[in-house]
Amino acid sequence: MALDIVEFSKQVGVSTATVSRAFSGRGRISDKTRERILEEARRVGFTPNVHASRLNLKRTSQIGLFYSFSEEPIFDYYNMELAQEIAKAAEKRGQALHLELSRSGKSNEDRLRQLTHGAALDGIIVVVDGRASGARLLESIRGCPAVVVTSKPWSPVGKEIVVELDVFTGMAEAVRDLASQGHERIGFIDTAANGGKSAGFSRIMREVGLRVDPKIIIEGSISFADGQKAFHQLAPQQPSAILCATDILAMGALNEASGMGLRVPQDISLVGMDDLAFAAYTTPSLSTVGIPRSQIAKTAIDSILSQLDDEESEKPRASARHVIGSYYVPRSSIGPRS
Amino acid sequence: MALDIVEFSKQVGVSTATVSRAFSGRGRISDKTRERILEEARRVGFTPNVHASRLNLKRTSQIGLFYSFSEEPIFDYYNMELAQEIAKAAEKRGQALHLELSRSGKSNEDRLRQLTHGAALDGIIVVVDGRASGARLLESIRGCPAVVVTSKPWSPVGKEIVVELDVFTGMAEAVRDLASQGHERIGFIDTAANGGKSAGFSRIMREVGLRVDPKIIIEGSISFADGQKAFHQLAPQQPSAILCATDILAMGALNEASGMGLRVPQDISLVGMDDLAFAAYTTPSLSTVGIPRSQIAKTAIDSILSQLDDEESEKPRASARHVIGSYYVPRSSIGPRS
DNA sequence: AGAAAATGCGTAAACGCTTACACAAAAATC
DNA sequence: GATTTTTGTGTAAGCGTTTACGCATTTTCT
Numbered sequence: 001m002a003l004d005i006v007e008f009s010k011q012v013g014v015s016t017a018t019v020s021r022a023f024s025g026r027g028r029i030s031d032k033t034r035e036r037i038l039e040e041a042r043r044v045g046f047t048p049n050v051h052a053s054r055l056n057l058k059r060t061s062q063i064g065l066f067y068s069f070s071e072e073p074i075f076d077y078y079n080m081e082l083a084q085e086i087a088k089a090a091e092k093r094g095q096a097l098h099l100e101l102s103r104s105g106k107s108n109e110d111r112l113r114q115l116t117h118g119a120a121l122d123g124i125i126v127v128v129d130g131r132a133s134g135a136r137l138l139e140s141i142r143g144c145p146a147v148v149v150t151s152k153p154w155s156p157v158g159k160e161i162v163v164e165l166d167v168f169t170g171m172a173e174a175v176r177d178l179a180s181q182g183h184e185r186i187g188f189i190d191t192a193a194n195g196g197k198s199a200g201f202s203r204i205m206r207e208v209g210l211r212v213d214p215k216i217i218i219e220g221s222i223s224f225a226d227g228q229k230a231f232h233q234l235a236p237q238q239p240s241a242i243l244c245a246t247d248i249l250a251m252g253a254l255n256e257a258s259g260m261g262l263r264v265p266q267d268i269s270l271v272g273m274d275d276l277a278f279a280a281y282t283t284p285s286l287s288t289v290g291i292p293r294s295q296i297a298k299t300a301i302d303s304i305l306s307q308l309d310d311e312e313s314e315k316p317r318a319s320a321r322h323v324i325g326s327y328y329v330p331r332s333s334i335g336p337r338s
Numbered sequence: 339m340a341l342d343i344v345e346f347s348k349q350v351g352v353s354t355a356t357v358s359r360a361f362s363g364r365g366r367i368s369d370k371t372r373e374r375i376l377e378e379a380r381r382v383g384f385t386p387n388v389h390a391s392r393l394n395l396k397r398t399s400q401i402g403l404f405y406s407f408s409e410e411p412i413f414d415y416y417n418m419e420l421a422q423e424i425a426k427a428a429e430k431r432g433q434a435l436h437l438e439l440s441r442s443g444k445s446n447e448d449r450l451r452q453l454t455h456g457a458a459l460d461g462i463i464v465v466v467d468g469r470a471s472g473a474r475l476l477e478s479i480r481g482c483p484a485v486v487v488t489s490k491p492w493s494p495v496g497k498e499i500v501v502e503l504d505v506f507t508g509m510a511e512a513v514r515d516l517a518s519q520g521h522e523r524i525g526f527i528d529t530a531a532n533g534g535k536s537a538g539f540s541r542i543m544r545e546v547g548l549r550v551d552p553k554i555i556i557e558g559s560i561s562f563a564d565g566q567k568a569f570h571q572l573a574p575q576q577p578s579a580i581l582c583a584t585d586i587l588a589m590g591a592l593n594e595a596s597g598m599g600l601r602v603p604q605d606i607s608l609v610g611m612d613d614l615a616f617a618a619y620t621t622p623s624l625s626t627v628g629i630p631r632s633q634i635a636k637t638a639i640d641s642i643l644s645q646l647d648d649e650e651s652e653k654p655r656a657s658a659r660h661v662i663g664s665y666y667v668p669r670s671s672i673g674p675r676s
Numbered sequence: 677a678g679a680a681a682a683t684g685c686g687t688a689a690a691c692g693c694t695t696a697c698a699c700a701a702a703a704a705t706c
Numbered sequence: 707g708a709t710t711t712t713t714g715t716g717t718a719a720g721c722g723t724t725t726a727c728g729c730a731t732t733t734t735c736t
Contacts (some may be wrong), residue, residue: 005722016687016724017688017725018685018686020683021684021725027724028682029726033684047452049393049721050452050453050456050457051392051393051398051723052723055389055723057722057723060389068605077616080422081418081420087437087439096437097437098436099428099437114388117384118386118387119388120388184441258621258658274465277415278619281562281589281590281616282619282621283621329708342692343693344692352715353717354694355716356714356715359695365695365714366714368713368715380728386693390692390695392693393691393721394694394721395693395694396700530719
């Protein structure tokens with residue numbers, strides 16, 4: 001605190017410029033001087049003030065992560081696992097993660113504006129669950145490199161990069177696997193989040209050549225308890241397999257199956273989605289649709305950094321769209337039709 | 339970018355001081371002027387640069403969160419849930435979370451020094467799993483307000499505040515509950531993390547008046563698979579109940595029980611620890627030891643903020659220790675001894 | 677050996693805000 | 707109504723770095 005660069009440089013007997021060069025690695029400086037300075041800094045405990053530095057450089061090495069949801073803030077396991085991957089990817093590229101949990105109301109946008117316009121962030125990753133909330137948020141960003149992570153189709157609002165997850169590639173694999181094991185009557189427990197996935201499910205069923213029975217499609221659930229309830233409703237309709245739009249719903253279903261005295265997978269097959277770490281830990285372990293989280297994370301971070309580079313070399317910015325597929329993870333919650 | 343405070347203040351027809359006052363809320367300014375300035379700022383899109391501001395204020399409104407582990411970096415569900423609570427608590431107090439995943443080697447300490455000495459952080463929360471790694475890390479912090487979060491006894495290295503979780507209060511409740519349901523022969527699957535909990539387990543057993551049989555205590559496991567393996571080893575010794583040092587281990591045990599044809603809780607009772615969100619979602623749902631995560635988080639954040647206040651009012655800093663107890667969460671994985 | 681190029685370092689002007697201090701105008705006091 | 711107090715605003719000196727530019731000194735080239 002007491003020790004600033006001018007004090008310190010005097011102690012070492014060089015100019016502030018030289019000290020700055022020693023720390024930044026930029027500019028011309030002899031190896032000998034650099035080492036002497038760094039050594040001395042360690043000895044007396046001098047560390048350059050990051051704010052002064054950032055004020056000059058206009059770089060912060062911080063990337064923001066925003067979760068923007070139309071409904072109440074959801075920071076669930078799914079998002080936590082994603083956040084973790086993003087943090088890892090950021091770190092690998094020398095960036096720190098600035099995690100911002102979405103707050104209620106429109107203060108969200110104000111906050112985002114403050115951070116991006118105020119130059120606190122080098123870039124921003126926004127995870128959205130739907131058009132409405134996301135688009136509004138994006139507008140408050142303007143010049144700052146941004147990427148939108150979504151699992152719904154998203155066409156750019158501005159110059160943002162979009163990283164889009166296609167949950168249906170993995171779902172299709174799952175349905176095909178079920179079909180190959182003799183299942184024809186496949187039910188679906190949909191999620192309320194993100195606009196639901198049942199339209200995609202129906203499309204896939206048709207593509208695979210299976211009949212879609214709306215009676216065994218349940219719309220809009222969220223929680224473990226919803227999964228239980230939905231399964232309870234569905235079971236009397238005698239599907240031989242049920243797909244669930246999230247792993248949590250599948251766990252609820254699994255639980256209710258056991259409560260109703262049905263064995264999984266002997267009596268009924270169950271598939272989740274998201275491949276949360278816990279999906280492998282249920283009994284029986286849950287077949288699910290895996291999400292290449294680390295790839296999503298890496299793509300997002302890399303996109304920001306390359307936008308930053310382009311900015312530096314004055315290249316024009318353009319929006320781009322990366323679509324990343326999901327994949328099927330077979331485990332023991334499915335089996336041949338009984 | 340193009341618009342700085344002096345440009346902007348000219349446009350509005352006031353001085354930079356007045357603009358600064360309008361944004362910061364500090365200093366004397368008439369309501370009318372403030373509103374006019376804020377309104378105009380919104381119109382033309384002016385946001386104060388945070389770095390310039392922080393350079394002056396020496397406050398960043400950012401709190402760092404470090405995980406320091408002696409072994410390989412573990413950022414598991416347990417830590418994720420804790421991190422989430424800390425992020426929430428920080429946000430509630432107007433602080434942003436700077437999440438730093440621990441990296442390999444000693445670059446960790448360098449990084450920490452850089453952030454704290456470089457004034458990038460208002461305070462730092464270090465989650466440690468043992469004395470050795472933590473103490474070394476703490477030494478690199480010096481003046482910056484720090485709190486250590488731990489589940490092992492920790493005596494201060496410097497002026498840090500320690501928030502200590504006592505996992506044994508909840509464990510004792512669990513053992514007492516088991517005892518009251520007729521269980522006497524209680525096994526224990528210990529964790530390898532954090533130095534283990536079996537000593538505490540034995541103490542509790544003795545306090546409750548139950549015999550400790552070392553043959554049904556298994557030391558040092560980590561993963562789901564370890565839980566399975568440990569249960570497999572333990573079952574032939576016929577304990578009527580098993581405590582597991584983490585929920586993950588308990589899930590492994592639950593799974594293996596089912597694999598061996600044992601019913602939980604009819605044939606054997608099972609208790610986990612940590613109360614991860616998922617513990618409620620197993621079949622049967624897992625009795626466990628709950629951790630007041632939000633209280634830990636709040637205590638940690640509040641400690642930092644109060645250290646900051648004390649610093650401002652020149653009060654002397656002193657170390658302090660908050661011990662927070664855990665509690666028993668009974669669910670359906672336990673029942674009377676058969 | 678002399679000219680040209682490269683290297684190492686210092687000086688000083690930014691970077692964009694905050695705030696102590698000064699001062700005029702308005703409000704409160706007697 | 708004169709004096710004191712309070713309020714609102716401006717001036718300008720920081721905050722602690724970075725880096726363009728300039729000048730020696732050293733190295734390279736012919």
